[in-house]
Every structure is written in structure tokens, then in C-alpha cells.
Amino acid sequence: MAKNFFILFISTILLIGCSTNKEQFGESTIENATGTALSKDEFSKIRSLNNETFDTVNFVSREQVGLKYRLYKPKQQKTSKSFPLVIVYHGSGRPIGTDNSSQLGVLPKLFASAEIQNKYPAYVLAPQFSERSSDYETDNKRNLLYSKPRASLNSVMQLIDSLKSNLNIDSKRIYAVGYSMGGSTAINSLASRPDLFAAGISISGIPQFDKTEKLKTIPIWLIHGLDDTENPISSDEQFYKEMSANIRFWKLKGTTHDNVFTTTILGETLPEWLFKQHKK
Numbered sequence: 001m002a003k004n005f006f007i008l009f010i011s012t013i014l015l016i017g018c019s020t021n022k023e024q025f026g027e028s029t030i031e032n033a034t035g036t037a038l039s040k041d042e043f044s045k046i047r048s049l050n051n052e053t054f055d056t057v058n059f060v061s062r063e064q065v066g067l068k069y070r071l072y073k074p075k076q077q078k079t080s081k082s083f084p085l086v087i088v089y090h091g092s093g094r095p096i097g098t099d100n101s102s103q104l105g106v107l108p109k110l111f112a113s114a115e116i117q118n119k120y121p122a123y124v125l126a127p128q129f130s131e132r133s134s135d136y137e138t139d140n141k142r143n144l145l146y147s148k149p150r151a152s153l154n155s156v157m158q159l160i161d162s163l164k165s166n167l168n169i170d171s172k173r174i175y176a177v178g179y180s181m182g183g184s185t186a187i188n189s190l191a192s193r194p195d196l197f198a199a200g201i202s203i204s205g206i207p208q209f210d211k212t213e214k215l216k217t218i219p220i221w222l223i224h225g226l227d228d229t230e231n232p233i234s235s236d237e238q239f240y241k242e243m244s245a246n247i248r249f250w251k252l253k254g255t256t257h258d259n260v261f262t263t264t265i266l267g268e269t270l271p272e273w274l275f276k277q278h279k280k
Contacts, residue, residue: 092181156189177203
């Protein structure tokens with residue numbers, strides 16, 4: 001009787017584990033992406049969050065390279081409790097610059113919004129690059145685009161190490177998130193410092209392939225529109241194929257590069273998944 005109970009108990013635990021893993025990882029095609037999107041009012045509410053909610057700061061690296069960034073600090077930061085750190089990388093185009101405000105798009109403001117902070121208090125770091133943070137080249141072996149980080153990424157890694165030394169940051173819950181070029185930079189960050197990050201989310205990005213062994217231990221969520229012609233989904237598809245373990249891959253039907261934020265999951269869905277991931 002006891003033996004049978006023990007077998008049943010172990011089987012139940014294994015089933016729960018497999019179910020949880022299946023929910024967190026694997027490949028899914030989202031048939032009706034608009035059904036998971038924020039309403040226009042909710043989207044506008046996030047976008048309207050005052051930029052001054054974020055501190056305005058300038059960091060100088062060891063190589064004397066300046067890096068402008070914005071930092072949101074959780075309201076409970078003065079307690080002895082430690083909090084996660086979410087680094088949000090911006091895309092190309094207008095966010096590239098030195099005004100230290102254009103990078104504050106919907107992603108950093110989502111994680112800094114009152115609704116999300118009430119459930120998932122965290123530091124939110126939004127660096128601004130004065131030039132591209134990642135470049136794209138063709139992998140001749142795979143006949144696909146892949147991304148290469150620029151030297152400016154080293155400054156971000158130094159900045160994170162500095163913040164860890166000066167703020168109550170939970171070193172087991174540091175995350176990289178980004179859209180487009182920023183999604184590529186998120187993957188490049190994980191590959192650059194696999195010791196540092198607990199997980200990452202890449203939206204409409206281009207991955208890299210030369211450090212996949214290092215990346216296999218880090219939970220990654222890829223989100224990409226099937227109709228994306230600017231950053232074709234084929235690179236993410238190949239990345240998922242070569243990685244498989246610890247990868248969640250959402251393909252969004254009827255979604256292009258430019259409308260991904262009006263058809264993709266926002267709201268609580270991203271932080272809910274992200275903050276489940278802890279570095280061992």
C-alpha cells in the first residue's frame with residue numbers, strides 16, 4: 001500500500017513538472033494574436049506614463065565611453081528586500097540618440113506601470129544607444145540573418161555590475177528584454193554574460209548562433225510575427241530548432257514587424273512568465 005502510494009506520488013509530481021514545463025516552453029502559433037492584445041485605452045495608458053517616473057542618469061565605462069540611461073526604482077527599494085532588475089533594450093530608428101528619453105517606449109513603461117509594479121516590483125533599466133547596439137549579417141551556412149553585438153554592449157554589462165553593487169538587486173533575477181534590434185541585443189546579452197541573466201524575452205529580433213551552448217541553460221521567450229518582412233522569422237525558427245530546451249516560441253499570425261505591439265501579448269503576460277524564472 002505504502003509502495004503504491006509512493007509510486008502514485010512520484011508520478012503525480014512528474015506529471016505536474018512536465019505540465020508546467022510544457023506551459024512555459026515549446027512552440028505555439030497564435031491564431032488570433034489580437035485576442036491577447038491590450039485594448040487601445042490600456043495601450044495608451046502605458047504609453048502615457050510620465051518619463052520622469054524614471055531617473056535620468058549618465059554612466060561612464062572603464063573605457064571612458066558614456067552611456068545614457070533611465071532607471072525606474074521600485075517604491076519599496078529602501079527596505080532590506082532585494083528586487084529583480086529588468087533591462088529593456090530599444091529598437092533602431094528614433095530611439096537611437098542621446099536625448100535619454102526616446103528609448104522609453106511601451107516595454108520599459110509596461111514594467112514600470114503601477115499595475116505591474118504592484119504585483120511584480122522591480123528595477124527597470126532602459127539604456128539608450130547612440131548608435132546601433134547589434135548588427136545583422138548573413139550566415140552563409142544557414143543562409144539566414146544573425147546578429148552581432150557592438151562594443152557598446154560591454155558598457156551595459158559594466159553598468160549592470162555597478163548597479164548590483166549599489167542597489168538592492170536580486171542577483172538571481174536579472175532579465176533582458178527587447179524589441180527588434182533590442183530583441184537581438186537581449187539575446188546577445190544572454191550570450192555575453194550567461195552567468196548574469198536568469199531569462200530573456202526577444203520580440204521580433206534576430207538571434208545569434210555562435211554561442212548556443214551557453215544559451216541552452218537560460219530560459220528564453222521568442223515572440224515573432226509570421227508576416228514580419230523586416231526581421232524575418234526564419235532566423236528565430238532556426239534558433240529554436242537548434243536550441244529547443246528552455247525556449248518558448250510564439251509565432252503570431254497576421255502580425256508584421258510594425259504592428260507587433262498592437263497584436264502581441266502585453267499586459268501581465270510578459271512579466272508573469274519572466275518573473276517565474278530564477279537563476280539556480
